[in-house]
Amino acid sequence: MSDTATQAAYLDTALPVNQRVEDLLGRMTLEEKAGQMFHAITFGGADVDSGTQGLIAEGFMSHFNVHQLPDARTAARWHNAMQELASRTRLGIPITVSTDPRHAFAENQGASFAAGFFSAWPEPIGMAALRDPETVLRFADTARQEYLAVGLRAALHPTVDLATEPRWARQYSGFGQDPELTGQLAAAYLEGFQGHAVSDQSVACMTKHFPGGGPQKDGEDPHFPYGREQVYPAGKFEDHLLPFRDAIGAGTSAIMPYYGMPVGLERNGEAIEEVGFGFNRQIITGLLREELGYDGVVCTDWGLLHDSDVFGMNLPARAWGVEHLSVEDRMVKAIDAGCDQFGGEACPEILVGMVKSGRIQIQRIDESVRRLLKVKFELGLFENRYVDEETAVAVVGNAVFREEGLKAQSRSVVALRAAAGVLPLSSSTRVYVEGMSPEALADCVVIAPTPDDADVAIVRLDAPYEPRNDLFLEAMFRAGSLEFDAATVAHFEELARKVPVVLVVNLDRPAILTPLEPHCSALLATFGVSDEALVRVLTGEVNPEGRLPFELPRSTQAVLEAHSDEPGGTREPLYAYGFGLGGLVVPACETDA
Structure with missing residues (x-):
């Protein structure tokens, strides 16, 4: 920072945040303002990569979504190096490092990361099972x-989309x-991350995906062109909106609209434009800003402007309904809709050009930058941008946190x-064990080499899905049929003829268990549970407290007949929403759903 900047009012901690924001805003060039409105992807490692260095020094960007983080010490050191680079810029605006969820089991670069060196907890859907x-x-x-210790100051979560379409691939994160x-769990989540107001001890949360990303046509995800349509055949739009009302009431720092494009949606007698929610002025300005009174940051989901080509795999821009528009026109439409920041994009020079050409007014840019700077001041980043490596090592994934996470995993079964x-x-x-490590049980039972030698078999299965891998990220979204293939069913039936079987199914989304259930002596559902945590349940050390957070359909036909936007809409489900025995030693006649 220059000597002039060090004496500036925006660095005076005695002044109110709004006054500091206005002082800084008044000192910024158009280029420096434009840089704030982009939230790029980066990778944490031993060094800050040259591309990220350029975005900080030349693009004036200060919001980065980090993917790779190898360990706590390296993460802290990398974060400090990012902040050091930012401190050398003209105004010294600190970096806000954000992350997708990092405390559970799903590994999907488009949505979440496995816990790794952080403490491991159930997926959010497992938290819903605990209620x-x-x-x-x-x-x-x-x-x-844990986030604070390594410098992660923005959480690209919670997800409050409703699990109303059984085939949708992202139910595990809601x-x-x-x-x-x-809504109740979202409010608790926000309180834990942010406190009652965003402060220097907070992680600022971005609640998503407004106005509810669950009701996807045919259960397909709008990361991909074939999943762009959101539908409301049962007229349940307001149900999907309800959790966002609670999140706004709890003070969420930011909100992210989803990629989805509403089809055939009317609200208050007005047809909603059939464009992706990030381009939709009726939804962002009309509903979120004006009707719900939200004045926090609105950040688009990642990649609305440009097509991408990663590892030789193409992924078109998620510009649903505006595919025909140029990048410049898409940018103008999203800003006009009410968005403040572009996720996964790094092209501030295009925005600068739009302002200079008169297509976007500088007053509109100031409106968004004002919101973005306010969060940085609230987080105390200007006063304390660095973290301590030793503290990071001591805090992240410590024994107490890991044990609490394990207990929550076990209880959520x-x-x-x-x-x-x-x-x-x-x-x-x-x-006899299939689908889990025998070593996890070795100290608790006698491991049998074959089913014929066993008193009981433990079989762990993932919910079924259709493998896909034509588009980037597609393989990570477990979509398609909910039915187990014929070979799996036949193998399970054969095993059950030899020995009583305990089936444990990881439900990242519902599964059709109808052909397997009659052959189970016990049936457990999990939502991101390690072998270690599962063993505590199997041996009776921890009682499973969970209740189903979504219903389990009886058949594919029932799924096809249901409305994608309606909670609990399948006919005669095999297990209803909220079902759970709350224990293990129960006569079979008492287990009927």
Whole structure:
């Protein structure tokens, strides 16, 4: 920073935040303002890559979404190097580093990262199975401490999309199908990360995906062209909006609209334009800003402007409904809609050109930059931008946090069926294992080499999906059919003829268990649970407390007949929403759904 900047009012901590914002805004060039309105992807490592260095020094960008983080010490060191680069710029505006969720099991560069060196907790859908705001609050506070330790100051979560379309691939990152429960858990989540107001001890949260990303046509995801349509055949738009009302009431720092394009949607007698929500003025300005009174940051989802080509795989811009527009025209439309920042984009020079040509007014740029700077001041980044490496190592993934995460994982298990005498396992039980590590059970039971040698078999399966890999990220979205293939069903039936089987299914989205369930002596549902945490349930150390956060359909036909926007809309589900035994030792006659 220059000597002049060091004496500036925006660095005076005695002044109110709004006054500091206005002082800084008044000192910024158009180019420096434009840089704030882009939120690029970067990778944390031993050094800051040259591309990111250029975006900071020449593009005046100060918001970065980090993907790779190898360990706590390296993450802290990398973060400090980013801040050092920013401190050398003319005004010294600090970097805000953001992240997708990092505390559970899903590994999807388009949505979330596995916990790695952070403490591991259930997926958010597992938190919904627990239905316990206090557990959500404790998780969020723990995650906040770990994020702070390595310099992560913005969370691209929570996700409050409702699980109303069983085939949709992203249900694991939300809080289930019930709008009221989702809103309650979202409020607890926001309190844990942000506190009652954003401060120097907060991680600022970006609630997504406005106005609710769950009701996808045919369950396909709008990351991809074939999944661009959001539909409301049951007229349940307001159900999907409800959790956002709660998040706004809880003070969410930012909101992200989804890629989806509403089809056939009317609201208050007005047809909603069939363009992606990030381009939709009726939704962003009319509904979010004016009707709901939200004045925080609105950041688009990633990649609305440009096509991308990664590892030789193309992914078109998610410019649904405006595919025919140029990049410049898309930018103008999104800003006019009410968006403040472009996620996953790094082209401030285009925005500068739009202002200089008169297509976008500087007053409109100031409006967005004002909101973005305000969060930086609230977070205390101008006063304390660096983190301590030793603190990062001591805090992140410490033994206390890991144990609390394990307990929450175990508690979140849902017991759907539990015949007497099968569970819990004892030290003398001979157990044959498939789909999990035998070593996880080795200290608790006798491991049997074959089913014929066993008293019981434990089988872990993931919910079924259709593998796809033509577009970038497509393989990471588990979409398509909810039915297990014939070979899996036949193998399971054969195994059940030899030995009582405990089936454990990881439900990142619902599965059709109808052909497997009659052959189970016990049936457990999990939502991001490690082998270690599962063993505590199987041996009776921890009681499974979970209740289903979404219903489990009886058949594909029932899914096809249901409305994508309606919570719990499939006919005669195999297991209803909220079902769960709350224990293991229950006679089979009491397990009927």
